[in-house]
Amino acid sequence: MARPSTHRSGTDNGRQGRLSRRSLLAGAVSLGAAGSLGVAGCGRVPGDGKVLGGSLLDTLRDQGSVKIGIASEPPFGYVGDDGQATGEAPAIAKVVFRKLGIDEVKPVPVDFGALIPGLKARQFDVVSAGMYINPPRCEQVLFADPDYLMLDAFIVRKGNPHGIKTYDDVRKKGLKLASGKAYAQIDYAKAAGIGDVLVLPDQVAGLDAVAQGRVDAFAGTRITVKSAVAGSGRVSATEPFQPVVDGKPAYGAGGFAFRQSEKNLRDAFNEELLKLKENDYRELLRIVGPFGFTEADMTDLTAKELCG
Numbered sequence: 001m002a003r004p005s006t007h008r009s010g011t012d013n014g015r016q017g018r019l020s021r022r023s024l025l026a027g028a029v030s031l032g033a034a035g036s037l038g039v040a041g042c043g044r045v046p047g048d049g050k051v052l053g054g055s056l057l058d059t060l061r062d063q064g065s066v067k068i069g070i071a072s073e074p075p076f077g078y079v080g081d082d083g084q085a086t087g088e089a090p091a092i093a094k095v096v097f098r099k100l101g102i103d104e105v106k107p108v109p110v111d112f113g114a115l116i117p118g119l120k121a122r123q124f125d126v127v128s129a130g131m132y133i134n135p136p137r138c139e140q141v142l143f144a145d146p147d148y149l150m151l152d153a154f155i156v157r158k159g160n161p162h163g164i165k166t167y168d169d170v171r172k173k174g175l176k177l178a179s180g181k182a183y184a185q186i187d188y189a190k191a192a193g194i195g196d197v198l199v200l201p202d203q204v205a206g207l208d209a210v211a212q213g214r215v216d217a218f219a220g221t222r223i224t225v226k227s228a229v230a231g232s233g234r235v236s237a238t239e240p241f242q243p244v245v246d247g248k249p250a251y252g253a254g255g256f257a258f259r260q261s262e263k264n265l266r267d268a269f270n271e272e273l274l275k276l277k278e279n280d281y282r283e284l285l286r287i288v289g290p291f292g293f294t295e296a297d298m299t300d301l302t303a304k305e306l307c308g
Helices: 056-063 088-099 112-120 167-172 184-191 203-211 222-229 263-276 278-291 303-307
Strands: 065-070 104-109 126-132 148-150 152-157 177-180 197-200 217-221 235-237 252-258
Touching: 056 065, 056 263, 065 088, 065 112, 088 104, 088 126, 088 252, 088 263, 088 278, 112 126, 112 252, 152 203, 152 222, 167 184, 177 184, 177 203, 184 197, 184 217, 197 203, 203 217, 203 222, 203 235, 217 222, 222 235, 252 263, 263 278
Parallel strands: 065 104, 065 126, 177 197, 177 217
Antiparallel strands: 126 252, 148 252, 152 217, 152 235
16 A cells, blocks of 8 residues: 655644654764674674674564653653653553564663663664654664654643744843753754753753743643643643744654664564555554554654765
8 A cells, every 4th residue: 555645834723734753963972882783693883884684583583572762751651650761752662562473562661862872882782762863863873654643732831921933032032041951842942943942851850940030931742742741730831833944844753773783673573564554554553552652753754865
């Protein structure tokens, strides 16, 4: 079946064009020696930039489990009360890896900035955190095609007293902006001419900073911001908007990342992911819908397009 048409422009009420979720290299954490990964009998590791086929898929099938790196960020990926991985990306991972003959998904929570270093250090087998696909990251890892595409939004004080709608509004009004550690929104803000962005651990810290008046807004994805402000009487979310960098939309399309030595695993994963996108994303929406993702967040952009 043909893949559905690409969703890349519009508003949050329709099929929309979105942004890159987090900047890659900011806050990258060195993780030391590789942890035990399920790469039994692993031989020489190719250097950065060396793309090979790899045999990890066979190893994972033999052991019946896969380790996924997550960043403890609802709703993209986090550990639930039962100790199991949950969220949009882990939910997809469980379905796809089961189809590939791997029944158990084991979460490895790390800081977002440590995801790519941790993957390369073999502390886990795949990044399952809804990571934005962009050229700098594509130089370090292999991405499957994106499983969502999303706009940005701000956490602001109740009623949005400053009338903030875009990064340009923050700059023109001389307001104070915060965002999360290693978020792509930091780069979008800087591209808009905002020189000083307060970097906070996550959206929860961002909500507190806005509510306390330490900053005027916190920038994040539409779904992260909406989730953070739910039920709050102190703050609210702005309408989603499309960030622009150098006059062009910065698409926030996220997906799974694999080591460059494991093209076979990436390709097998991608094949099953594309099957979930058939029939107007019906099966994919069934998986990610409980985490707040809608048809408006679906896309058929490819990793090749996003890597540029």
